[in-house]
Amino acid sequence: MKLLLTIVLLAVISIAGTRITFMNRRLPLGFRSILLTGTEYIFIGLALGGSGLDLLDGETRHQLWPFLIFGLAWIGFLFGLQFEFRQLKKIPHRFLRLSAFQSAMTFAVVSGSMVWYLGCVHPDLGSRIVLVSMMLGAIASCTAQSALAIVSRRLKISKAGALELLRFISSIDGIFAIGLFGLVVLIFPPEEGGWMIQATDPWVWLMHIGIFLVSGLVPALIVVLLTRVRFSQMELILFIVGGVMFAGGLAQELAQAPLIAGFLMGVVFANLSRHRLRVMSLVLKAEKSMYIILLIILGAGWSPRFNMLIIIAGFYFLMRVLGKWTGMFAGMKLWCIEPSLANRMGLGLISDGGFSVALLISFHLLYPGWTDRFVTVIILSVFMGEFLAPGLLMKLFGSGGGVLKRNPHSAGRR
Amino acid sequence: MSLFLLAGAFMAVMHLGQGTRDGNLSPTLILGFLLLGAYCVGFLTWRLGFPWITGYIIAGLLMGPHVFGWIPLNALNDLRFLNSLALAFIAFSAGGELRLNCIRDRFKSILFLTTGVALVVFLGVSMTIYFLTPHLLFSQGWNPATRLLVSAIFGVIAVARSPSSTIAIICETRAKGSYTDTSLSVTVATDVLIIMLFAVVVSIGETALFQGKALRFGFFFQLLLEIGSAFLLGFLLAKAIVFLIRNLKVEFPVVIAGMGFLVIKFSHLLGEYLQEAYRIGLDLEPLLICMAAGFTVQNFSKHGEQFLAEMESVSLPIYVSFFAFTGATIDLKTLESAWLLGLVLVVSRAILMFVGANVSGRLAGDDRRIYANVWMAFITQAGVSLGLLTEVVRRFPEFGLEIQSILISAITINQVIGPVLFKMGLKRVGEIPKM
Numbered sequence: 001m002k003l004l005l006t007i008v009l010l011a012v013i014s015i016a017g018t019r020i021t022f023m024n025r026r027l028p029l030g031f032r033s034i035l036l037t038g039t040e041y042i043f044i045g046l047a048l049g050g051s052g053l054d055l056l057d058g059e060t061r062h063q064l065w066p067f068l069i070f071g072l073a074w075i076g077f078l079f080g081l082q083f084e085f086r087q088l089k090k091i092p093h094r095f096l097r098l099s100a101f102q103s104a105m106t107f108a109v110v111s112g113s114m115v116w117y118l119g120c121v122h123p124d125l126g127s128r129i130v131l132v133s134m135m136l137g138a139i140a141s142c143t144a145q146s147a148l149a150i151v152s153r154r155l156k157i158s159k160a161g162a163l164e165l166l167r168f169i170s171s172i173d174g175i176f177a178i179g180l181f182g183l184v185v186l187i188f189p190p191e192e193g194g195w196m197i198q199a200t201d202p203w204v205w206l207m208h209i210g211i212f213l214v215s216g217l218v219p220a221l222i223v224v225l226l227t228r229v230r231f232s233q234m235e236l237i238l239f240i241v242g243g244v245m246f247a248g249g250l251a252q253e254l255a256q257a258p259l260i261a262g263f264l265m266g267v268v269f270a271n272l273s274r275h276r277l278r279v280m281s282l283v284l285k286a287e288k289s290m291y292i293i294l295l296i297i298l299g300a301g302w303s304p305r306f307n308m309l310i311i312i313a314g315f316y317f318l319m320r321v322l323g324k325w326t327g328m329f330a331g332m333k334l335w336c337i338e339p340s341l342a343n344r345m346g347l348g349l350i351s352d353g354g355f356s357v358a359l360l361i362s363f364h365l366l367y368p369g370w371t372d373r374f375v376t377v378i379i380l381s382v383f384m385g386e387f388l389a390p391g392l393l394m395k396l397f398g399s400g401g402g403v404l405k406r407n408p409h410s411a412g413r414r
Numbered sequence: 415m416s417l418f419l420l421a422g423a424f425m426a427v428m429h430l431g432q433g434t435r436d437g438n439l440s441p442t443l444i445l446g447f448l449l450l451g452a453y454c455v456g457f458l459t460w461r462l463g464f465p466w467i468t469g470y471i472i473a474g475l476l477m478g479p480h481v482f483g484w485i486p487l488n489a490l491n492d493l494r495f496l497n498s499l500a501l502a503f504i505a506f507s508a509g510g511e512l513r514l515n516c517i518r519d520r521f522k523s524i525l526f527l528t529t530g531v532a533l534v535v536f537l538g539v540s541m542t543i544y545f546l547t548p549h550l551l552f553s554q555g556w557n558p559a560t561r562l563l564v565s566a567i568f569g570v571i572a573v574a575r576s577p578s579s580t581i582a583i584i585c586e587t588r589a590k591g592s593y594t595d596t597s598l599s600v601t602v603a604t605d606v607l608i609i610m611l612f613a614v615v616v617s618i619g620e621t622a623l624f625q626g627k628a629l630r631f632g633f634f635f636q637l638l639l640e641i642g643s644a645f646l647l648g649f650l651l652a653k654a655i656v657f658l659i660r661n662l663k664v665e666f667p668v669v670i671a672g673m674g675f676l677v678i679k680f681s682h683l684l685g686e687y688l689q690e691a692y693r694i695g696l697d698l699e700p701l702l703i704c705m706a707a708g709f710t711v712q713n714f715s716k717h718g719e720q721f722l723a724e725m726e727s728v729s730l731p732i733y734v735s736f737f738a739f740t741g742a743t744i745d746l747k748t749l750e751s752a753w754l755l756g757l758v759l760v761v762s763r764a765i766l767m768f769v770g771a772n773v774s775g776r777l778a779g780d781d782r783r784i785y786a787n788v789w790m791a792f793i794t795q796a797g798v799s800l801g802l803l804t805e806v807v808r809r810f811p812e813f814g815l816e817i818q819s820i821l822i823s824a825i826t827i828n829q830v831i832g833p834v835l836f837k838m839g840l841k842r843v844g845e846i847p848k849m
Contacts, residue, residue, distance in 0.1 A: 011672060066441040073442075222420055222450060234730040235453075241731055242449030246420075249443020 006048075006060050010296060013044060014289040039386050041292050042357075042379060045299020056300035068297060068361070071290045073248030073262035075358050077240075078283045079174060080216075080266020084276055091168075094335040099169045101334070102327030102349070103141040103176035109323035110316065111137030117315055121308060125370075131188040132374060135363050138184055139378060140320040142177035143170035144353020147389035162341055162396075166348040174355050181359055182260050186212060190255040190366040215256045216264020219247035223265075224272045240279060257362040291354045298361055302375055309373055313380035320381065324349045344396045351389040352382040420451055444489050445496075449731060451477060452738035465833040467582045467737045472830075474741025485742055493739060495675070500736035501797055502674025504578040505701040507729065508602050509648075509708025510722045511581060516595045523596060523780045528603045530774025531767060531792065532573045536611070538766040539759070540569035550755070556813070563619040564813060567806055570615050571821055572763045574608045575601045576796035576832065582733050583836050585726065591845035593784050597791035597836070602705065605798060606641075609699055612802055613637050616809060644699050648706025651677065652715070655707060659717045659724070670725065671732065674704050701798075740796055744826050748819045756823030760831075763824070767792050783843050790839030794832025795825045 048056040056064075088096070114133035118125060125132060148167055186208055223243040231239070244262060251261035270276045325346030332342035360378045364371050455476075456469030479487040517524060544565040547556060556564070580601045584594055614637075651673070658669060678700040712718035749756070767789040775785020803821050807814035840846050 007672070008676065011669065015669070066445075069440065069442045219446075226450075226453075234727060237728060238449060238453060238731045238734060242446050242453070245442050245446030246450060247446070249440040249446050252440040253443055 006055055006064070009048070009055065010293050013041075013296065014292040017041065017288070017292040039295075039382060041295035042299035042302065042382075045296035046302055046304070047299075048296065049300030049302065051303060056297065058301075061297060061301055064297060068294070068365070069248040069252050069258045070245055071294050072358060072362060072365075073244045073251065073258040073265075074283065074286065074290050075294075075355075076178070076259040076262025076264075077244050077247070077266040077269075078262075078280070078287055079178070079355070080263040080268075081270045081276060081280045081283065082171075083175060083267050084270040086271075094337060095165070095168055096172070098328075098331040098335055098337060099172045100176055101331040102169065102324060102346070103173045103180070105327030105330065106141045106320060106323030107134075107137040107176075107180050109137075109326060110140040110319045113319040114316065117312070121312065128370070131184065131367070132371070134184045134187075135181070136316060136374065136377070138177055138180035139352075139356050139359045139363070140316070140323060141180060142174040142352070142355050142359070143324075143349040144351040144355065145170045146353055146386065147351040147393055148348070150390055162338055162345065162348075165338065166345065170349060170351070173349075177355070177359065178260060178263050181257065181362070182212065185257060185260070185366065211254050212256055212260075213264065215251040215254050215261035216247055216266075217268055219243045219250065219261070220265040220268035220272070222246070224269060227273055227275050236275075236279065236282060240282060255366070257366055259358055259362045291358075294361060295354070295357060298357060298375070298379075301364075302379060303372065304376060309376045310380065313377045313384070316377055317381045317384045320385075321346075321350060341396075347392040347396050348389075350385050350392055352378075352385045356382065420447065420454065439486065439489055441489065441492050444485055445493065445735065448474070448477065448485065448738045448742075449734055452734045452741075456734070465583055465837045466586050467579060467733065467833050468830060470734050470737035471741035471744075474738035475744050475746075476741075477738070478742030478744065480744065480746045490739070490742055496735050496739055497797070498678045499671055499675040500732050500739075501578070501701060502678050502704050503671045503725070503729070503732050504581060504736070505704035506670060506674055506708040507581050507722070507725050508577040508598075508605075509705035509710075510712045510718065510725065511584075511598055512602055512709050512712065513595075513718075514713045517599055520592060520596055520599070523775070523778045523784070524599045524603060526774040526778035526780075527596065527600045527771060527785075527788065528607060530777070531600070531770035531789075532604060532607055532611070534770030534773065535573050535763060535766045536566075536569040538569075538769075539572040539763060540565040542758075542762050543568040546758075560813065563615075563810075564817060566615045566619070567810075567817070568759070568821070570608065570612050571799050571802055571806075571825075572759070572766075573604065573611065574795060574799040574802060575604055575792050576794040576798060576829075577601050577605055578733075578736065579794040579796055579829075579833050580791060580836065582737070583833055583840070585729060585733075587837060587840055587846045589840045589845045590847070591843065592781070593788065593791075593843040593845050594840065596784055597788055597839075600788070601791065604792075605705070606702065608798065608802070609702065610637060610641070612805075616805075620809065640699065641702065644702040645706045647677075647681075648703045649710050651703060651707035652710035655711050655721065656715045656717055659711075659720060671728070677703055740829065744829075745822065749823045749826055752819040752823045753827075755820045756827055759820065759824040760827045763828075764789070764793060787839045787842050790835040790842075793828055793835050795828040799825045 045056065046052055049061075050057055111133045114136050115129055118129045118133060122129070145167060148163065148170065189208065220243070223239050226239045227236070243265065247261040247265045248258035250256075251258040269279065273279070328346035328349065329342050331337070332345060333339055338345070356378065360375060364375055452470040452473035455473035456466040459469030459472065460466050476482055477484045479485060479490065544561055547561045547564065548554075577598075580598055583589075584598065654673070655670065681700040681703065708721070711721045715721075771785055771789040771792070775782075775788070778785075799821075803818060803825070807818055837846075
């Protein structure tokens with residue numbers, strides 16, 4: 001009965017949420033970024049979960065696991081669909097290099113600093129500190145576009161090129177984040193309980209890599225083969241839903257991340273099939289609802305404890321900002337991309353967003369139990385990022401970076 | 415090629431897999447495998463000239479716990495909610511496919527066929543079973559009252575058909591015409607009739623003929639009240655559906671499927687609540703509610719065709735999973751133990767359907783092309799028949815299990831041959847458009 005009620009509630013909230021979220025409302029900029037960008041659903045989940053009404057209790061969340069697996073694979077698949085290599089080749093290489101560089105720099109800064117910091121505050125983790133630090137580094141390396149979207153709607157930016165660069169980097173750095181995440185899972189297989197893989201035999205490594213790839217490759221090939229002959233829209237829905245379910249379930253069985261399996265499936269499909277755009281428009285329709293439900297489930301499982309974790313979250317956030325800033329500064333200087341803005345552009349990539357939440361959920365599913373505390377760290381960091389990002393962007397484009405004019409068509413105008 | 419890849423990956427994962435936290439195979443994996451695998455097998459059967467749903471059923475049977483065992487029994491139990499979801503969805507579609515103008519045009523034919531075929535099959539099968547029971551091992555020692563009740567139960571279940579299979583074949587073949595309309599209308603109308611007939615037989619069996627209790631005539635009023643309440647709730651549900659059609663674009667089909675699922679769950683809960691709180695024995699039939707809702711939307715709102723189009727847009731995954739699931743639940747051991755009696759039942763039922771349809775059609779003055787072939791549309795049996803059987807086993811444990819295996823084997827055979835015959839009938843009357 002509880003499961004039934006929860007499903008109804010989730011369905012109603014997700015349907016209503018897709019209509020309310022991203023609407024223009026008169027709110028201060030920081031709050032505008034937290035509320036109505038999706039982050040509020042974590043609070044809704046918190047209210048429904050064990051810390052609140054207890055509708056979404058542990059048992060109910062466990063029963064919703066199959067849907068969680070499917071949702072993660074769906075999001076990963078959608079993300080992967082964007083990476084058609086033919087289109088990527090048209091992008092100037094220096095932009096790609098810049099994006100990779102800032103991602104790698106953020107990963108390095110955050111991982112390195114967290115190894116030291118967690119070693120001081122959480123020595124009980126032992127050698128798992130390396131796993132956690134690398135995971136946090138991977139999650140930190142991606143960026144969301146929510147703050148960019150809000151600021152560009154409100155304000156007429158004269159440095160459009162800089163804004164476009166930020167948009168490009170934030171849309172593409174997720175691929176590096178997911179790649180780093182996958183690398184960490186490979187080095188610290190979940191079936192080893194979060195300990196580093198001990199194998200010295202290269203065949204063991206190859207087998208692990210093979211299993212890692214199979215979870216996305218095989219479903220992709222099946223769906224590509226099925227879509228080779230003429231098919232109707234109904235059949236396409238069946239292929240995609242069945243394929244994503246298969247990928248997610250396969251990943252779960254092979255102790256891999258459904259998000260990565262879905263991503264690999266998306267990349268393979270995007271590059272082997274002629275129907276990328278058609279599939280993408282279909283998959284996009286359910287994207288918002290999926291994210292909302294994942295955020296609610298995450299919030300429901302969150303037990304906020306505001307102790308040392310606030311400090312860890314603050315430290316993590318600062319290191320993330322430092323990593324982004326350093327990465328963009330060094331990269332822009334190195335490849336001579338808008339060098340006059342190099343000392344500020346990193347501030348435009350602070351927003352975390354939905355993808356980092358998806359990575360967080362994947363992390364938590366793969367290494368359950370002892371990773372609960374880091375859920376709080378990431379969630380708090382996401383809040384901080386969403387709250388501060390628009391203000392930092394204003395500073396970026398305000399002080400000498402371009403003439404800032406209020407957009408006369410913005411709904412936020414008083 | 416896809417099928418081999420799919421099967422290979424699944425078998426590899428069964429050897430390598432970690433399983434979910436409770437050690438079982440991931441339901442997401444099983445469902446994905448079921449959807450894609452059943453589709454591939456359906457494609458193969460279509461290429462051989464058989465209906466797609468035959469392929470889905472065969473795929474489910476092969477993948478299920480009784481053949482290759484790729485989908486274990488506990489996984490099937492976890493996926494049982496799919497059955498309810500699909501049945502509700504199909505019930506909505508069945509109601510939505512009934513257009514008043516078509517029914518009005520063919521009202522006499524539909525009425526005669528519904529009542530005529532039901533009467534002939536019920537009486538014919540009941541008499542056949544009644545005369546067979548003294549010669550069967552499991553029924554030795556039964557008194558005449560028990561034999562009569564069992565015969566009547568066989569008769570009722572023999573009348574039951576499968577609106578889901580009928581709709582699936584019609585959607586698959588895009589058939590249109592008076593034969594198609596008549597087949598669907600009669601099948602859906604029979605579903606309503608069967609609920610009443612079953613309730614009458616069971617009630618009489620539980621009272622005067624079997625358990626020695628006095629027959630309560632108030633029960634007929636209760637039955638009418640239940641059917642009336644189902645129609646009323648269906649009407650109210652239709653109002654909600656119309657609201658949703660106007661306000662939801664993308665999520666509408668998923669929401670409707672979910673709504674139907676909730677109707678099934680809540681109707682049982684409501685009945686239990688009314689019994690416990692107010693001592694009111696109201697057993698609402700959820701499929702009737704969904705059918706009534708679909709019918710109301712189609713015929714009493716401006717959104718009938720849109721409703722059907724939206725439902726059709728997501729119908730394929732639902733039909734595939736439903737029929738594959740049905741196939742996976744076929745127990746071959748049961749079939750093996752009672753196939754001969756099951757076959758006798760199948761053959762006698764088919765003959766009686768033929769006779770009943772021809773006689774009723776002639777009396778109604780119908781087109782010969784229709785009444786000579788319409789019996790082929792009535793052979794399939796699936797969820798409704800199995801649901802009635804489950805109810806029989808629950809209410810009459812004294813003989814329920816003995817007759818269960820015979821009925822399941824008959825229903826299974828009809829499940830496989832029924833769609834093939836219906837498609838043949840559609841081809842014969844020329845109502846399948848050329849692709």
